Amino acid sequence: xxxxxxxxxxxxxxxxxxxxxxxxxxxxxxxxxxxxxxxxxxxxxxxxxxxxxxxxxxxxxxxxxxxxxxxxxxxxxxxxxxxxxxxxxxxxxxxxxxxxxxxxxxxxxxxxxxxxxxxxxxxxxxxxxxxxxxxxxxxxxxxxxxxxxxxxxxxxxxxxxxxxxxxxxxxxxxxxxxxxxxxxxxxxxxxxxxxxxxxxxxxxxxxxxxxxxxxxxxxxxxxxxxxxxxxxxxxxxxxxxxxxxxxxxxxxxxxxxxxxxxxxxxxxxxxxxxxxxxxxxxxxxxxxxxxxxxxxxxxxxxxxxxxxxxxxxxxxxxxxxxxxxxxxxxxxxxxxxxxxxxxxxxxxx
Amino acid sequence: xxxxxxxxxxxxxxxxxxxxxxxxxxxxxxxxxxxxxxxxxxxxxxxxxxxxxxxxxxxxxxxxxxxxxxxxxxxxxxxxxxxxxxxxxxxxxxxxxxxxxxxxxxxxxxxxxxxxxxxxxxxxxxxxxxxxxxxxxxxxxxxxxxxxxxxxxxxxxxxxxxxxxxxxxxxxxxxxxxxxxxxxxxxxxxxxxxxxxxxxxxxxxxxxxxxxxxxxxxxxxxxxxxxxxxxxxxxxxxxxxxxxxxxxxxxxxxxxxxxxxxxxxxxxxxxxxxxxxxxxxxxxxxxxxxxxxxxxxxxxxxxxxxxxxxxxxxxxxxxxxxxxxxxxxxxxxxxxxxxxxxxxxxxxx
Numbered sequence: 001x002x003x004x005x006x007x008x009x010x011x012x013x014x015x016x017x018x019x020x021x022x023x024x025x026x027x028x029x030x031x032x033x034x035x036x037x038x039x040x041x042x043x044x045x046x047x048x049x050x051x052x053x054x055x056x057x058x059x060x061x062x063x064x065x066x067x068x069x070x071x072x073x074x075x076x077x078x079x080x081x082x083x084x085x086x087x088x089x090x091x092x093x094x095x096x097x098x099x100x101x102x103x104x105x106x107x108x109x110x111x112x113x114x115x116x117x118x119x120x121x122x123x124x125x126x127x128x129x130x131x132x133x134x135x136x137x138x139x140x141x142x143x144x145x146x147x148x149x150x151x152x153x154x155x156x157x158x159x160x161x162x163x164x165x166x167x168x169x170x171x172x173x174x175x176x177x178x179x180x181x182x183x184x185x186x187x188x189x190x191x192x193x194x195x196x197x198x199x200x201x202x203x204x205x206x207x208x209x210x211x212x213x214x215x216x217x218x219x220x221x222x223x224x225x226x227x228x229x230x231x232x233x234x235x236x237x238x239x240x241x242x243x244x245x246x247x248x249x250x251x252x253x254x255x256x257x258x259x260x261x262x263x264x265x266x267x268x269x270x271x272x273x274x275x276x277x278x279x280x281x282x283x284x285x286x287x288x289x290x291x292x293x294x295x296x297x298x299x300x301x302x303x304x305x306x307x308x309x310x311x312x313x314x315x316x317x318x319x320x321x322x323x324x325x326x327x328x329x330x331x332x333x334x335x336x337x338x339x340x341x342x343x344x345x346x347x348x349x
Numbered sequence: 350x351x352x353x354x355x356x357x358x359x360x361x362x363x364x365x366x367x368x369x370x371x372x373x374x375x376x377x378x379x380x381x382x383x384x385x386x387x388x389x390x391x392x393x394x395x396x397x398x399x400x401x402x403x404x405x406x407x408x409x410x411x412x413x414x415x416x417x418x419x420x421x422x423x424x425x426x427x428x429x430x431x432x433x434x435x436x437x438x439x440x441x442x443x444x445x446x447x448x449x450x451x452x453x454x455x456x457x458x459x460x461x462x463x464x465x466x467x468x469x470x471x472x473x474x475x476x477x478x479x480x481x482x483x484x485x486x487x488x489x490x491x492x493x494x495x496x497x498x499x500x501x502x503x504x505x506x507x508x509x510x511x512x513x514x515x516x517x518x519x520x521x522x523x524x525x526x527x528x529x530x531x532x533x534x535x536x537x538x539x540x541x542x543x544x545x546x547x548x549x550x551x552x553x554x555x556x557x558x559x560x561x562x563x564x565x566x567x568x569x570x571x572x573x574x575x576x577x578x579x580x581x582x583x584x585x586x587x588x589x590x591x592x593x594x595x596x597x598x599x600x601x602x603x604x605x606x607x608x609x610x611x612x613x614x615x616x617x618x619x620x621x622x623x624x625x626x627x628x629x630x631x632x633x634x635x636x637x638x639x640x641x642x643x644x645x646x647x648x649x650x651x652x653x654x655x656x657x658x659x660x661x662x663x664x665x666x667x668x669x670x671x672x673x674x675x676x677x678x679x680x681x682x683x684x685x686x687x688x689x690x691x692x693x694x695x696x697x698x
Contacts, residue, residue, distance in 0.1 A: 008444050041402070049395075052385045054382050083432050083589065083591075084586065086587065096354060096357075215403060218589075234362035234464075
């Protein structure tokens with residue numbers, strides 16, 4: 001007899017993007033920011049080290065909540081912090097979806113969502129995007145068993161964006177919570193935080209991994225109405241964020257001029273990467289994130305991925321059943337992107 | 350209609366010990382180590398900051414696994430790291446206990462266990478300790494629905510210890526996993542890691558919060574046979590430990606002479622605290638942890654807690670239904686413990 005639940009035995013684990021711990025790679029596979037984080041974040045960590053780490057952290061990370069609340073023009077009771085936004089996706093599914101409950105997500109999107117459903121012993125329904133990566137109307141269809149709808153916006157792997165108007169209309173039709181996963185939204189032009197005040201079923205998650213260059217820190221947060229935050233608080237681990245990450249994250253979001261400058265650099269490189277890939281014959285939907293999704297009518301994405309990897313350039317190869325394969329390429333520094341482009345040019349000759 | 354599962358709506362959240370963020374308290378309520386962590390831990394953090402935090406951490410924290418494996422004389426595949434041992438308790442319950450499954454724990458013990466059962470929608474069975482804090486034989490009784498047995502050793506709030514022989518005999522009788530929560534074991538004389546090789550159903554959890562003075566860092570680990578580690582790995586968040594904590598934790602367990610010195614100090618103070626409390630009329634079971642459990646026949650523990658708090662000395666007041674109330678007092682520095690003792694002496698006059 002297995003000691004694990006049947007749903008755990010039946011599932012395969014989520015495989016995160018390759019994180020080579022040795023050797024030098026040009027790493028364009030997991031959407032990390034190519035630039036160092038705000039110096040304020042590092043300084044905040046040094047300050048914590050002076051008082052030491054022997055005490056437990058603030059369970060609710062109030063310093064961060066207050067600062068994030070100002071940034072988003074809500075009250076601190078609308079914010080909940082997590083050990084990366086993955087922690088918060090986990091907390092939301094555990095709080096809202098029991099065994100046999102239904103989770104809906106668009107397809108193709110963030111591969112982790114299915115695993116979260118599997119761990120809960122929940123059902124998982126994928127609504128395919130239309131060919132132009134817009135949301136199908138059936139995404140908002142009623143279903144008695146539906147407990148949670150997950151929508152990454154911008155979406156991964158496509159980098160495409162659904163307008164807040166469109167998402168608000170979907171939230172109105174749904175009778176369950178709609179979680180808008182805004183891990184990449186700082187690279188877009190709009191966001192869904194205003195929907196949170198208008199719709200009591202909208203939950204927005206944010207990450208400091210990408211737009212604040214702090215993937216190594218593990219920090220994210222939820223923005224939602226207080227009735228939702230208080231239920232989620234019951235489910236999170238009591239000390240889910242450590243003292244160093246709370247201090248660094250608070251300092252990082254306090255440095256909005258760093259974020260604006262960084263965003264400007266990434267967007268300029270993204271434009272250039274997109275245009276160059278199109279010149280090489282790739283189809284690339286307009287990206288609102290810090291990566292692009294590139295498919296090629298003639299060349300095999302798998303082969304390109306492998307050839308690049310042999311030359312120590314890592315991009316993300318993804319193959320979606322009933323949809324097709326492609327390369328998800330992070331917007332790195334100009335040098336990194338140039339190295340990738342010039343290698344692709346050689347390979348496609 | 351609520352957006353939460355019925356079991357979540359029905360539960361009250363776990364309330365961690367008070368963590369005053371402002372004001373100066375002598376803090377003897379959450380079993381933090383009164384001394385600063387090994388300088389090697391701080392140094393390791395400084396080193397990570399030099400390379401930056403923009404990259405994701407190693408998902409499996411292999412550097413820590415290798416070092417912990419050496420320390421415990423097992424292979425790295427026997428180790429799984431977590432964001433504090435609470436994260437690992439969460440992962441184990443999610444992996445092993447579905448809705449309606451039964452979790453067993455002794456009573457009184459770590460209050461969090463019931464909450465983990467509530468979050469899973471599981472049943473929870475408490476087996477009272479015998480009056481001398483030894484485990485009742487029924488703790489190992491068979492039950493078809495039993496999925497997981499949780500045993501803190503040393504126990505909280507009592508600080509008492511069950512021998513590895515006794516626990517091994519219980520593991521042999523159980524047909525489900527037995528998790529031995531060794532958060533405090535570094536302050537005892539023996540531990541249950543040897544049982545892990547002998548019993549394929551024994552899981553040991555460790556924390557760096559207490560004996561390594563790193564509560565602010567959030568780092569813990571599991572020691573179990575590889576067939577269990579691989580199932581648990583499917584359930585943990587992919588990047589559950591951050592780059593700073595992995596580096597600091599690896600350096601901390603590498604500095605065993607710091608730990609031995611620290612342990613010696615804590616144990617000397619614990620002996621003195623225990624003897625002085627007994628002189629004041631408290632009943633104090635022999636502690637194998639970095640706290641003591643003090644009950645008093647004549648004085649109200651609640652009043653003592655409140656009077657101490659008014660004087661900015663925080664201890665943990667606990668009141669266990671069908672068992673009684675008491676004060677759980679952390680073994681702080683000599684000065685902290687003296688301040689607490691002298692105030693208690695005044696209050697009990």
